[in-house]
Every structure is written in structure tokens, then in C-alpha cells.
Amino acid sequence: AQTVTQSQPEMSVQEAETVTLSCTYDTSENNYYLFWYKQPPSRQMILVIRQEAYKQQNATENRFSVNFQKAAKSFSLKISDSQLGDTAMYFCAFIQTGANNLFFGTGTRLTVIP
Amino acid sequence: KAGVTQTPRYLIKTRGQQVTLSCSPISGHRSVSWYQQTPGQGLQFLFEYFSETQRNKGNFPGRFSGRQFSNSRSEMNVSTLELGDSALYLCASSFAGTQETQYFGPGTRLLVL
Numbered sequence: 272a273q274t275v276t277q278s279q280p281e282m283s284v285q286e287a288e289t290v291t292l293s294c295t296y297d298t299s300e301n302n303y304y305l306f307w308y309k310q311p312p313s314r315q316m317i318l319v320i321r322q323e324a325y326k327q328q329n330a331t332e333n334r335f336s337v338n339f340q341k342a343a344k345s346f347s348l349k350i351s352d353s354q355l356g357d358t359a360m361y362f363c364a365f366i367q368t369g370a371n372n373l374f375f376g377t378g379t380r381l382t383v384i385p
Numbered sequence: 386k387a388g389v390t391q392t393p394r395y396l397i398k399t400r401g402q403q404v405t406l407s408c409s410p411i412s413g414h415r416s417v418s419w420y421q422q423t424p425g426q427g428l429q430f431l432f433e434y435f436s437e438t439q440r441n442k443g444n445f446p447g448r449f450s451g452r453q454f455s456n457s458r459s460e461m462n463v464s465t466l467e468l469g470d471s472a473l474y475l476c477a478s479s480f481a482g483t484q485e486t487q488y489f490g491p492g493t494r495l496l497v498l
Contacts, residue, residue, distance in 0.1 A: 308489075313491070314473060314492050314494075315489065315490075315491045315492070316475060316477075316489035316492075317489070318486055318488065321486055370441075371416060371433045371435070371441050372418065372430040372433060372441055372443065373418075373420075373428075373430065373477075374430075375427060375428035376427075377427050
């Protein structure tokens with residue numbers, strides 16, 4: 272069974288600083304996809320970034336980047352130049368190739384302090 | 386392109402009643418997945434529909450059911466509501482459903498009294 276673990280329930284960061292959110296997962300599959308979703312107070316789940324397991328290159332999207340360590344089953348999210356609008360719950364999610372259901376971690380509540 | 390829409394946004398029901406939630410996917414998307422989000426259990430997969438067929442189902446009792454229409458719109462139904470069904474119900478759509486990025490709607494917040 273796939274499991275996703277986010278060990279940091281809450282984090283805070285000063286505006287304009289950099290923060291890294293951790294995620295580990297457990298799977299016996301070799302092909303899968305990993306995601307970071309953001310859920311602001313409005314509750315709308317928004318895709319932040321996606322990583323295909325077969326790609327060695329870490330995904331980046333503007334201020335957001337990941338550190339994907341396949342052997343260690345680790346998938347951390349780095350947010351650079353943090354902005355007040357980054358305040359949200361961040362969920363790490365996993366889906367195996369050919370499947371149609373996401374497995375989510377328990378989330379990390381990030382607060383950006385002005 | 387319009388995003389995923391869900392109606393209603395908020396619902397209050399009493400125990401024993403039933404409820405129907407609706408989800409309209411992004412235009413062109415044929416897969417719709419439903420998730421339940423609660424403080425205690427987190428985000429859990431309910432079921433996924435593709436081309437009007439349920440392809441996968443999570444570990445929920447039979448009181449939870451769904452369907453998908455020919456225009457890819459989906460509904461989920463919860464019968465004989467229990468207090469524990471109070472949750473945010475999220476719908477997500479994708480083009481074909483398998484390993485693709487799922488785009489979420491704003492959710493329906495259900496409160497069972």
C-alpha cells in the first residue's frame with residue numbers, strides 16, 4: 272500500500288525568505304507521479320508542482336522547486352522568496368502509473384510572516 | 386477555460402437524510418474523482434468515474450455512491466447521513482484519469498446535525 276508522510280504539521284517563514292517542506296512516501300512501484308498541492312483558507316486545492324518518477328531532473332515552477340530523491344523516497348518542496356499569498360496548507364500527493372486515485376499526506380500548515 | 390465547479394458550496398443536513406452533490410469538470414475532461422476531507426482522516430479517495438463508468442472505489446460504505454453523465458458531469462450521493470459524514474467533499478477532474486494531474490473544484494462543505 273502506498274503511504275505519504277509529512278512530518279511537519281506546521282511551519283512558518285518570514286516574507287521573502289526560503290522554506291522547505293518535507294515529504295516521504297512508501298511504494299513498491301517504480302513508476303509513479305508526485306505532486307504538491309496548496310490549499311489556502313478558501314479551501315480550493317491548487318496544483319503547485321508535479322514530478323514524474325522517471326525523470327531525474329527536479330521540477331521547478333517559478334519560485335517553487337522540488338528535491339526528488341527516488342532512492343530515499345523523498346520529495347521536498349522549496350519555496351523561494353516567500354510571499355504572504357503562500358500562506359496555506361500544503362499537501363504532498365502520490366499516484367502510481369495507471370492508477371486514478373491520489374494518496375495524500377496529512378499536510379503542512381505554512382504561515383508566511385510579514 | 387473554466388475550472389471545476391461544484392454545487393452547492395455549503396449544505397446542512399440532519400442525520401438520516403440523504404444528500405446529492407454535483408461536480409462539473411473542466412471542459413474536455415472525462416475523468417471525475419471524488420475525495421472526502423476531514424480533520425481526523427485527512428483526504429481520502431471516494432471513487433472515480435470515466436465515461437460514465439466507475440473505475441475505482443475507495444474504502445467507504447455503500448451509503449456513498451456516485452454516477453457520471455454523458456457530458457462528464459458527476460454527482461455523488463450519500464444516503465442515511467451520519468454525523469461522521471460532515472466533511473469537505475472535493476471533486477477533481479482530469480482528461481483521462483490515470484496518473485494525470487487532477488484539478489480540483491472549490492469543494493462542498495457538508496455539515497450533518
